[in-house]
Amino acid sequence: MSKSSFGRYGGxxxxxxxxxxxxxxxxxxxxxxxxxxxxxxxxxxxxLREFGGRPTPLQRADRLSERxxxxxxxxxxxxxxxxAHKLNNAxxxxxxxxYMGKERIVAETGAGQHGTATAMAAAHLEMPCEIYMGRxxxxxxxxxxxxxxxxxxxxxxxxxxxxxLKEAINETMRxxxxxxxTTHYVxxxxxGPHPFPEMVREFQSVIGEEAREQVLERAGRLPDSVVACxxxxxxxxxxxxxxxxxxxxxxxxxxxxxxxxxxxAEAGVAPNSATLSTGSDGVLHxxxxxxxxxxxxxxxxxxxxxxxxxxxxxxxxxSNLVDTGRVTPDSxxxxxxxxxxxxxxxxxxxxxxxxxxxALAYLERAAGTAAERASGDEPRAEAHEELxxxxxxxxxxxxxxxxxxxxxxxxxxxxxxxxxxxxxxQ
Amino acid sequence: xxxxxxxxxxxxxxxxxxxxxRPASDIERAIRENHPALIAYVTAGDPSLExxxxxxxxxxxxxxxxxxxGLPFSExxxxxxxxxxxxNRALEAGTTPAGFFDLVDSLSVEAPLxxxxxxxxxxxxxxxxxxxxxxxxxRAADAGLSGIIVPDLPAEEAxxxxxxxxxxxxxxxxxxxxxxxxxxxxxxxxxxSGFAYVQARLGTTGAxxxxxxxxxxxxxxxxxxxDAGVPKAVGFGxxxxxxxxxxxxxxxxxxIVGSALVDIIATSETPAADLEAKARELKAGAxxxxxxxxxxxx
Numbered sequence: 001m002s003k004s005s006f007g008r009y010g011g012x013x014x015x016x017x018x019x020x021x022x023x024x025x026x027x028x029x030x031x032x033x034x035x036x037x038x039x040x041x042x043x044x045x046x047x048l049r050e051f052g053g054r055p056t057p058l059q060r061a062d063r064l065s066e067r068x069x070x071x072x073x074x075x076x077x078x079x080x081x082x083x084a085h086k087l088n089n090a091x092x093x094x095x096x097x098x099y100m101g102k103e104r105i106v107a108e109t110g111a112g113q114h115g116t117a118t119a120m121a122a123a124h125l126e127m128p129c130e131i132y133m134g135r136x137x138x139x140x141x142x143x144x145x146x147x148x149x150x151x152x153x154x155x156x157x158x159x160x161x162x163x164x165l166k167e168a169i170n171e172t173m174r175x176x177x178x179x180x181x182t183t184h185y186v187x188x189x190x191x192g193p194h195p196f197p198e199m200v201r202e203f204q205s206v207i208g209e210e211a212r213e214q215v216l217e218r219a220g221r222l223p224d225s226v227v228a229c230x231x232x233x234x235x236x237x238x239x240x241x242x243x244x245x246x247x248x249x250x251x252x253x254x255x256x257x258x259x260x261x262x263x264x265a266e267a268g269v270a271p272n273s274a275t276l277s278t279g280s281d282g283v284l285h286x287x288x289x290x291x292x293x294x295x296x297x298x299x300x301x302x303x304x305x306x307x308x309x310x311x312x313x314x315x316x317x318x319s320n321l322v323d324t325g326r327v328t329p330d331s332x333x334x335x336x337x338x339x340x341x342x343x344x345x346x347x348x349x350x351x352x353x354x355x356x357x358x359a360l361a362y363l364e365r366a367a368g369t370a371a372e373r374a375s376g377d378e379p380r381a382e383a384h385e386e387l388x389x390x391x392x393x394x395x396x397x398x399x400x401x402x403x404x405x406x407x408x409x410x411x412x413x414x415x416x417x418x419x420x421x422x423x424x425x426q
Numbered sequence: 427x428x429x430x431x432x433x434x435x436x437x438x439x440x441x442x443x444x445x446x447x448r449p450a451s452d453i454e455r456a457i458r459e460n461h462p463a464l465i466a467y468v469t470a471g472d473p474s475l476e477x478x479x480x481x482x483x484x485x486x487x488x489x490x491x492x493x494x495x496g497l498p499f500s501e502x503x504x505x506x507x508x509x510x511x512x513x514n515r516a517l518e519a520g521t522t523p524a525g526f527f528d529l530v531d532s533l534s535v536e537a538p539l540x541x542x543x544x545x546x547x548x549x550x551x552x553x554x555x556x557x558x559x560x561x562x563x564x565r566a567a568d569a570g571l572s573g574i575i576v577p578d579l580p581a582e583e584a585x586x587x588x589x590x591x592x593x594x595x596x597x598x599x600x601x602x603x604x605x606x607x608x609x610x611x612x613x614x615x616x617x618x619s620g621f622a623y624v625q626a627r628l629g630t631t632g633a634x635x636x637x638x639x640x641x642x643x644x645x646x647x648x649x650x651x652x653d654a655g656v657p658k659a660v661g662f663g664x665x666x667x668x669x670x671x672x673x674x675x676x677x678x679x680x681x682i683v684g685s686a687l688v689d690i691i692a693t694s695e696t697p698a699a700d701l702e703a704k705a706r707e708l709k710a711g712a713x714x715x716x717x718x719x720x721x722x723x724x
Binding site: 011174178291 | 499500503504506523544546549550551555556557577578579581582600602605606607614628629
């Protein structure tokens with residue numbers, strides 16, 4: 001009976017009141033998105049081009065290529081309207097809600113990127129929109145809160161728990177349970193009950209489709225590996241999906257290692273968000289997937305310097321791809337991500353989102369620098385081999401939203417690649 | 427009657443509508459024999475497991491015919507602010523499944539007990555976390571619980587738990603929402619055991635000042651199942667005797683009260699006495715709705 005579509009993962013673990021809405025959504029998804037009824041897909045693609053600025057470039061990163069001794073290409077999702085891949089999904093879902101005759105949009109947001117994208121899509125398509133955001137995230141992502149308000153969205157801070165994405169999702173589900181007849185919930189990642197994980201992946205798969213076509217055109221062959229950061233997993237699945245059948249292409253999902261991979265069992269806190277690397281099977285927010293949880297089944301508070309990765313769950317499809325060995329999960333810590341943030345800014349003139357900085361940090365660790373390789377002091381010989389000669393890294397978003405966090409966190413650390421920021425404070 | 431007396435193996439088996447032999451349901455019997463029934467909810471461990479024991483006994487004395495004990499889960503997406511806060515208090519007090527079952531073991535009350543919890547708590551119990559629901563059901567049956575309610579488990583996902591409950595003589599109670607109709611309603615009523623939990627309004631749990639129109643509509647939709655089906659009890663928003671009267675007059679076999687009781691626990695200086703009094707008020711209201719005279723007070 002269960003509709004879990006990804007091995008043992010997925011399903012629809014939601015209050016009964018939401019089940020008819022999921023049935024309605026499933027029907028609309030099949031008709032409009034998979035069947036292009038009423039020209040939905042044509043309109044979606046047209047709007048992605050005109051409003052969203054797609055396709056985004058696949059840029060050869062010259063300095064990174066030199067540093068890592070291989071061809072490194074960056075898929076520039078930071079150049080999508082709004083500054084992140086999130087618009088692909090938000091535009092798709094708000095348009096679908098419109099086709100379904102819904103009157104109102106609710107959404108949750110962690111880093112604020114999904115909230116901003118949803119607010120943009122809702123303004124663009126004339127839909128009233130309310131965004132729930134944890135109090136901690138409201139405080140650390142103020143520019144995005146202002147942006148959402150400017151775009152006409154209501155932003156409602158969620159005070160419960162640690163005030164991050166997990167709590168925002170709970171609160172949005174509660175809103176939706178009371179307004180389901182007129183409201184569509186734009187879930188921001190490949191998480192939640194069926195058909196959300198599949199539908200969001202479908203909207204995001206444009207990333208990998210473009211990248212696959214572009215790399216074939218530029219390099220004349222498929223990449224050896226694709227690297228993307230993974231929180232909930234929407235940019236990850238978006239970047240990977242087109243390459244999943246290409247079994248020679250390695251797929252690397254890089255999670256937030258936070259300050260440590262060890263769990264503080266007494267406090268019920270995971271000082272990381274490395275669900276694929278360290279989590280266990282369970283049910284959260286409507287789906288069976290991998291989770292950060294206690295032995296008793298209580299969900300842990302997660303942590304990452306990047307609000308967008310700070311989530312105790314992960315998409316069920318990604319969980320399954322990890323179990324079947326198709327996707328390799330790994331993690332980098334907060335320090336490495338901050339280093340990578342500064343490094344890309346300095347070397348390539350691109351300020352990446354802290355989320356994307358995790359993918360870039362993995363490249364540093366797995367590939368090792370040219371100097372390290374020359375001295376034979378290679379940090380991870382095995383990973384170096386696996387990454388291969390041609391690597392695509394998904395730059396899922398731009399880092400302007402993270403500047404306050406980066407300044408604050410950089411000051412606390414002695415980072416090799418960081419600029420001297422004291423000069424600004426005199 | 428004690429917990430021991432209610433062990434499933436001591437019950438009379440019966441054939442249900444699907445031709446499956448199942449043990450007679452304590453819950454169904456408790457509702458039918460005490461019609462119109464009062465079903466009371468409290469969160470176990472709010473503010474401590476010792477206090478919960480006292481409160482459950484007070485509710486039992488006050489006339490609750492069934493008692494739902496919440497086993498706290500950190501992400502209670504179906505709850506409103508009142509029960510959410512109670513769950514947080516219980517978790518902060520260190521309530522664990524082991525402590526919960528110890529509490530149930532220690533209780534000696536007339537009313538059959540149900541556990542209300544989220545699916546992940548059931549899945550993680552036992553030696554193979556995340557894989558099997560049976561260890562939880564076995565422990566629940568062992569503790570003498572009569573049924574399970576899982577707000578995030580729709581009928582479509584419930585087969586493994588239902589099979590385990592059937593084997594151990596526990597009822598699996600399903601929720602019928604205002605949005606549930608047509609084939610879904612039929613599917614749920616076909617699977618329901620113990621009682622059908624009729625959700626009075628859309629949204630989350632929480633005490634309200636009135637009885638929603640949706641209650642009347644839902645009860646009307648359920649009339650078709652009156653002869654063959656399980657009893658139906660209405661919850662979500664019920665807080666006063668008059669609500670109980672109106673709901674029972676509209677055709678419900680029972681009322682479910684949670685947030686109003688949790689409010690008393692959170693705010694009263696004499697919670698046990700106030701819970702007992704509130705149970706009396708609600709039960710009297712339900713009786714008014716069914717035109718059943720009050721029994722004489724001892």
